[in-house]
Amino acid sequence: MTLLNEMLSFNEEFVSQEKYKDFSTTKFPDKRLVIFTCMDTRLVELLHKATNTKNGDVKIVKNAGAMVSHPFGSIMRSLLIAVYELQADEVLVIGHHDCGMSAIDSSTVLEKIKQRGIEEKTFETLKYSGIDLHKWFQGFKHVEDSVKHSVDMIKNHPLMTKDIPVHGLVIDPETGKLDLIVNGYEMN
Numbered sequence: 001m002t003l004l005n006e007m008l009s010f011n012e013e014f015v016s017q018e019k020y021k022d023f024s025t026t027k028f029p030d031k032r033l034v035i036f037t038c039m040d041t042r043l044v045e046l047l048h049k050a051t052n053t054k055n056g057d058v059k060i061v062k063n064a065g066a067m068v069s070h071p072f073g074s075i076m077r078s079l080l081i082a083v084y085e086l087q088a089d090e091v092l093v094i095g096h097h098d099c100g101m102s103a104i105d106s107s108t109v110l111e112k113i114k115q116r117g118i119e120e121k122t123f124e125t126l127k128y129s130g131i132d133l134h135k136w137f138q139g140f141k142h143v144e145d146s147v148k149h150s151v152d153m154i155k156n157h158p159l160m161t162k163d164i165p166v167h168g169l170v171i172d173p174e175t176g177k178l179d180l181i182v183n184g185y186e187m188n
């Protein structure tokens with residue numbers, strides 16, 4: 001059975017046995033918080049156990065590295081929607097140690113893309129369209145600096161209201177220990 005079929009058959013049972021009832025909640029976050037974090041596999045459940053958040057408590061936005069790379073990209077739009085439409089009153093940026101984006105080398109990524117069959121002329125076309133792929137795939141050296149940068153981008157966004165605290169933290173993906181990097185209450 002393929003992974004997808006396994007999931008679909010599990011899902012049929014999940015719904016028919018009404019297991020969803022344990023997760024019943026609304027689209028508004030009970031803790032009035034939006035968390036922006038990394039897509040790392042180790043954080044799927046650990047982050048919520050370690051921060052005492054469960055279904056219904058928070059809005060959650062994820063990407064590779066918890067990096068806000070563009071002020072008008074989908075991450076920033078999601079955070080603004082969380083604040084203005086979905087009752088989030090605080091923003092928490094949570095980076096983590098041993099992040100895949102801290103070790104990433106854009107040249108290696110581009111080489112892998114080529115090896116998987118994407119043609120050289122595609123890279124040429126993108127280059128002439130003004131897209132700097134090396135910059136786009138660039139990770140970060142120090143997670144603390146990256147978290148601070150994301151916090152700054154969110155805090156100073158022209159459309160973000162000034163009364164929203166934006167906090168920055170780093171989580172240990174093994175133990176769940178949180179270190180506070182930016183206390184958003186002190187910045188207000």
Ligand SMILES: [Zn+2]
Binds near residue numbers: 065
């Ligand atoms: Zn990560």
